[in-house]
Amino acid sequence: MSRFRNLVLLLAFAFADANAFVFNDVRVEGLQRISAGTVFGSLPYNVGDDLSELDLRFIIRALFETGSFDNVQVGRDGDVLVIAVTERPTIDEIEIEGNKAIKTEDLLDGLSDSGLAVGQIFKKVTLEHIATGLERQYVSQGRYDAGISTDVIRLPRNRVRIKVDVDEGNVSSIKHINIVGNTLWDDETLRELMELKLSSLLFFWKKDDQYSKEKLTSDLEALESWYLDRGYLNFTIDSTQVSIAPNMEDVYITVNVIEGEKFTVSSVDIAGELQDLPEESIRSLILSQAGQVFSRQLMTSSEERIERILGNAGYTFASATGQTVIDEGGDTVSVKFFVDAGKRAYVRRITFRGNTATHDEVLRREMRQMEAGWASTAAIEHSKLRLERLGFFKEVNVETPPVPGTEDQIDVNYTVEEQPSGAISASLGFAGDIGLIVGANYQENNVFGTGNSINIAINRSDFQKAFNFSFLDPYYTVDGVSRGYSVFFRESDFEERNIARFSTDTFGGSINFGYPLSEI
Known part of the structure; x- marks a missing residue:
């Protein structure tokens, strides 16, 4: 039997050779949209190579693996390799009808995230x-x-339109x-913590009885936080079941919880590298204290306070992590x-980026x-706040990326979005004595874009004309001293309205300086 199999293989190779x-x-035939270069790049062989029947099969397989063809045939015409292909069509348009709850753009974005979009190759499985x-x-x-x-x-x-x-x-x-599994608080109290609510004819307009997986996940986190902030360190959500009624409209939710024991804090310790900051100053920032009921919220707030103080002292990459260790044989925990x-x-x-009109110097x-x-x-956040107070920008964001190749340097990048900073107004009125x-x-x-401000006002009535002009430079000096001036002109003809038998022309001006008393 072994000799017979070897003989068959030998004959097969001989036939192939x-x-x-x-x-x-x-020569490639049948191309419409795909370039010949794309086909050439997919071939596992080069011009001048020997090709057997087995090699031709490899070529067919390689072209099918590109996913661009419905059919591939390979043959020869003398010393020319002939490849005949049938391209798969491309998606020219995806038309969606009947959707109201979800916008068409959002549906198309969801399909795009799944790899389905206009311009891609269409497959039956699509x-x-x-x-x-x-x-x-x-x-x-x-x-x-x-x-x-x-x-x-x-x-x-060779295009298709998909109608949905x-x-x-x-x-x-x-x-x-x-x-x-809850014994400490009843169902009603815990349900008040949840965003999902039971159906109610009185509050149907709130639509908070509509089920969604994202809301349920958020509600489970709210339940967990409720217990952990009240000392129940071992609280867990054992399981969650969501059942759909046969009518596909009624949802029943069951949450199984294990409350565990209530823990109090036995001790609070600090470990790690504090650099030049004394431990006492760090300890004063910790909200969790020995003898208190354990609260994850207090521990998290303490972490944020420590990181903020270290960040203000220049330790931008500082981290503070609170960990708990349950003491043996008791209901206390060390933090x-x-x-x-x-x-x-x-x-x-x-x-600075995005300031297309405002000069860098102003920022x-x-x-x-x-x-x-x-x-x-x-200081970085205060600078961001001062940019927002200018009123020139719709939005201000700041990033502090580390400098590549260094361990102790960062760049501070402010990104702003300009908004209109001027206004034009007009008024029209009538008064019996004035006209x-x-x-x-x-x-x-x-x-x-200089940060300076001007105001021009013109008013006219039957007996009076008025003109006002004012200018303000908020940074006349580098330390924030402002300088402003204004001029005005008013021409009055009282005889025009039989008010008096004279007319007056008034003009004047003023100059003022200001000095900032605080940063606020």
Whole structure:
């Protein structure tokens, strides 16, 4: 038997070698959208190589693996390798109808995240993926009876349009929330902590009885926080069951909890590298104290307070982590804060992005964090607040990325979004003794991006004309002394309205200086 198998293999290789040939050129037929270079790049062989029947099969497999072709045939014409392909169509358009609860853009974004978008290659399995992807989005909103139907319309130039009809169905409402295992607080008290509520005819407009997986996850976290903040360190959510009624509209939720024992704090310790900060100053920031009922919220707040103080002292990469160790044979717990101040970080560069109209100098003079100085979290945030107070920007964001290749330097990058800083107004009125009154006013708080402000006002009536102009430079000096001046002119003809037999022309001006008394 073994000899017979070897003989068959020998004959097969001999036959394969008999049909082998050296190809000196490649001709590709059937291409419409895909370039010939893409096909050439997928071939596992080069011009001048010997090709056997087995090699031709490898070529067919390699082209199929690209996912771009429905059919591939390989042959020879003398010393020319001939490849005939049938391309798969591309998705030219995805049309969605019937959706109201979820916007079309959001549905398309969800499909795109799943790898389905206009311009991609269309496969038969794509229809199943589209239906599954859309149904998943509706299920996440509690619409379990949503239905998706798809249709493929062939277009010229090997393209397709996919038409999707959506039956959104109804939102499933919560009929019952059952909490099992709770002895310290009743179901009603715990349900008050949850965003999901039971169906109510009185408050139907709130729509908080509509089930969604995201809301349930948030509610479970709220339950956990409630217990952990009251000393129940071993509290766990053992399991959660969500049942859907046969009508696909009623939802029943069961949450099984294990409350555990109540713990008090036996001791609070600090460990780690504090650099030049005394331990007493760090300990004064800790809210958890011995003898108190353990609270995760107090421990988390203590971590944030420690990191903030270290950040203000230049230790931008500092971390503080609270850990608990349950004492043996009791209902007490030891809390230890592990502090790693790290190296003091310095600011290499402060940059501004998005200020298309406002000069960099205007932003830089608001900085309370200086370049080459140590990085202070408070100074960086205060600088951000001062930029927001200017009123020139719709939004201000700040990032502090570390400088590559260093351990003690960061860059401070402020990103702003400009908004209009000026206003034009006009007024029109009438008074019996004065007559028609016309006025116009122009106010610009950021003249040509310099941060200076001007105001021009013109008013006119039957017997009076008035003009006012004012200018303010908020940074006349580098330390924040402001200088402003104003001029005005008023021409009055009282005889015009039979008020008096004279007319007056009045003009004047003023100059003022201001000095900031505080940073607030």
